[in-house]
Amino acid sequence: MSKVMKETGLPYTASKKTLGRRLKNNYIGWLFILIAAAGISLFYFYPMLRALLLSFQSGMGANLEYVGLDNYVRLFSDPTFIAALTNTFIYLLIQVPVMIVLALFFSVLLNDATLKFKGFFRTAIFLPCVTSLVAYAVIFKYLFGVDGLINKFLMNLSLISEPLDWLSDPLLAKFTIIAAITWRWTGYNMIFYLSALQNVDRSMYEAAKIDGASSLQQFFYITVPMLKPIILFTSIISTIGTLQLFDEVMNITNGGPGNATLSISMYIYNLSFEYSPDFGYAATVSYVIVILVVLLSLLQFKVAGDDK
Amino acid sequence: MRKIKRIATYTFLSVASIVSIFPFLWMLVSMTNKSVDVTQGRLLPGTYLLENLQALFDTVDMGTALLNSTIIAVITTFLTLLIGSLAGYGFEIYRTPGKDRIFNLLLLSMMIPFAAIMIPLYRLFGGLPFFGIDTLAAAILPTIITAFFIFFFRQNTKMFAKELVEAGRIDGLSELGIFFRIYLPTMKTSYAAAAIIAFMNSWNNYLWPLVILQSPEKQTIPLLISNLGAGYSPDYGLIMSAIVIATLPTAIVFFVMQKHFVAGMMGSVKG
Numbered sequence: 124m125s126k127v128m129k130e131t132g133l134p135y136t137a138s139k140k141t142l143g144r145r146l147k148n149n150y151i152g153w154l155f156i157l158i159a160a161a162g163i164s165l166f167y168f169y170p171m172l173r174a175l176l177l178s179f180q181s182g183m184g185a186n187l188e189y190v191g192l193d194n195y196v197r198l199f200s201d202p203t204f205i206a207a208l209t210n211t212f213i214y215l216l217i218q219v220p221v222m223i224v225l226a227l228f229f230s231v232l233l234n235d236a237t238l239k240f241k242g243f244f245r246t247a248i249f250l251p252c253v254t255s256l257v258a259y260a261v262i263f264k265y266l267f268g269v270d271g272l273i274n275k276f277l278m279n280l281s282l283i284s285e286p287l288d289w290l291s292d293p294l295l296a297k298f299t300i301i302a303a304i305t306w307r308w309t310g311y312n313m314i315f316y317l318s319a320l321q322n323v324d325r326s327m328y329e330a331a332k333i334d335g336a337s338s339l340q341q342f343f344y345i346t347v348p349m350l351k352p353i354i355l356f357t358s359i360i361s362t363i364g365t366l367q368l369f370d371e372v373m374n375i376t377n378g379g380p381g382n383a384t385l386s387i388s389m390y391i392y393n394l395s396f397e398y399s400p401d402f403g404y405a406a407t408v409s410y411v412i413v414i415l416v417v418l419l420s421l422l423q424f425k426v427a428g429d430d431k
Numbered sequence: 432m433r434k435i436k437r438i439a440t441y442t443f444l445s446v447a448s449i450v451s452i453f454p455f456l457w458m459l460v461s462m463t464n465k466s467v468d469v470t471q472g473r474l475l476p477g478t479y480l481l482e483n484l485q486a487l488f489d490t491v492d493m494g495t496a497l498l499n500s501t502i503i504a505v506i507t508t509f510l511t512l513l514i515g516s517l518a519g520y521g522f523e524i525y526r527t528p529g530k531d532r533i534f535n536l537l538l539l540s541m542m543i544p545f546a547a548i549m550i551p552l553y554r555l556f557g558g559l560p561f562f563g564i565d566t567l568a569a570a571i572l573p574t575i576i577t578a579f580f581i582f583f584f585r586q587n588t589k590m591f592a593k594e595l596v597e598a599g600r601i602d603g604l605s606e607l608g609i610f611f612r613i614y615l616p617t618m619k620t621s622y623a624a625a626a627i628i629a630f631m632n633s634w635n636n637y638l639w640p641l642v643i644l645q646s647p648e649k650q651t652i653p654l655l656i657s658n659l660g661a662g663y664s665p666d667y668g669l670i671m672s673a674i675v676i677a678t679l680p681t682a683i684v685f686f687v688m689q690k691h692f693v694a695g696m697m698g699s700v701k702g
Contacts, residue, residue, distance in 0.1 A: 149526065152526070152527035153521075153527055155522075156517075156518050156522060158517065158518070159514050159515065159517070160518070162575070163540050163576055166548070166552065167540040168540065170547075171543055171551075173551035173554070173555075177550065229444070229447065233444070235440075244448055248444075248448060250451055250455065250685075251454075253685045254678055255637075255677055256653075257635070257660075258656055260660075261660035261674065262454050270470055275472045306451070310451065363542070366544060369638055374657055374661075377661070388544075391549070391550075392641075392642075395550050396642065402554070409544070409547040412547055420542070
């Protein structure tokens with residue numbers, strides 16, 4: 124009888140008393156969830172809906188009127204939006220893969236049982252994660268300044284003859300943003316891979332070695348397939364993070380030079396709070412991020428999940 | 432061949448470690464130097480630490496920013512943990528009908544980019560009387576309820592012995608009493624990990640405070656640092672002191688509770 128109870132979740136003979144108790148517990152269960160559910164509805168779902176409505180409106184400040192799909196049409200002929208979208212994709216296509224490969228590489232090196240100073244290396248590479256985004260962004264801005272340490276260092280090594288203007292050159296400025304994000308997040312991704320690697324059976328590597336597989340082959344035929352779920356997970360969160368990139372761009376280059384480093388999030392901020400406010404169009408741009416988050420997550424699932 | 436590989440590994444990891452640590456060393460050293468010396472690339476500790484700190488608290492209002500950030504982060508952490516753990520516990524312990532559907536719906540909110548809800552939130556708070564724009568309450572309120580912590584506590588509650596709930600009922604405790612007297616004390620470790628993430632997120636939060644807090648008296652530390660960094664003739668010594676102070680709480684937590692910290696970070700999400 125108790126087995127039946129466990130499996131169905133229902134008492135074998137529901138007396139009035141237990142039924143009452145069950146209803147009471149259901150009701151209390153709701154109370155526990157209530158604040159959270161109400162809060163998420165109010166601060167996430169309701170604004171999402173409002174943003175959707177806003178995206179069909181236009182006008183300055185509070186004087187909004189419905190304009191149908193005008194805002195969405197405007198996207199295609201808005202050079203600033205296209206610049207922000209392009210930049211965001213450049214960050215995505217270069218920064219995320221570079222970071223993930225680096226993080227994988229570090230974790231494989233650190234997973235070696237015979238390696239000395241493992242704790243030190245791991246802590247050091249993880250350390251950038253303790254900084255606030257604004258704080259490290261400002262530091263990178265100074266390091267990459269014309270009279271910053273990066274230039275001094277490169278000149279001392281005679282790699283460059285005169286200081287590079289990292290933050291005022293469109294290409295170098297993008298590089299600086301990518302370098303900064305990579306510095307901040309590689310260690311973060313690394314710890315995911317390190318903990319996943321601990322679950323990989325070492326005997327697989329032993330067997331591979333006996334079969335004469337090189338380290339590179341072991342990496343591609345054992346490590347990568349074994350870590351596939353976690354690589355998928357980290358690439359999705361990195362993609363979502365990059366699509367929302369704001370703090371670094373705002374504080375390192377302020378979107379410049381021109382709009383060479385502008386991100387979509389920063390463009391939304393500018394549309395709402397820097398230029399004469401156009402909340403409607405800003406909401407339209409923000410829905411582009413929503414759509415991209417959904418599409419890219421689905422795409423990554425599809426690419427990674429083809430054999431499952 | 433093996434030896435070359437060894438050397439390459441150590442070289443590579445050492446370079447990576449130096450690159451990772453260098454900005455920290457630089458900010459610590461620069462905090463003790465005059466602005467001119469920092470510009471000239473001085474990498475040795477100086478004697479200008481007290482002057483820099485003095486200037487930080489006198490010329491810019493670091494004291495107020497510290498106070499605001501602390502108030503916001505402490506209240507946020509407390510409420511986030513309370514609401515998140517109540518919900519996580521509720522989802523796991525009670526057999527509320529339809530709860531899994533609601534749970535999945537709530538989780539969906541983790542996919543919502545903040546930039547997409549920032550404007551409606553700003554307009555929402557614009558119409559409120561006591562929690563309106565430029566109040567610390569407005570800076571706190573939308574950040575305390577996140578699906579992530581509900582998920583976190585539900586996962587952690589799976590390890591909680593459910594017999595304790597029955598035992599509590601037999602002892603005549605109310606359902607809330609069971610939560611506060613039995614669940615909360617036994618789940619200290621989960622709360623510690625959650626507190627670290629919640630505090631860090633709040634302490635470092637930038638975009639929402641930037642949008643909602645406008646007057647200088649309401650400034651938080653990230654806003655202050657951002658303003659200092661945007662200046663045309665930056666006082667490097669002063670700014671580095673501010674950055675070190677901003678980094679200190681999270682760095683201390685990291686070194687004191689490394690395990691919790693890493694566990695917490697792995698649970699939190701980039702962005």
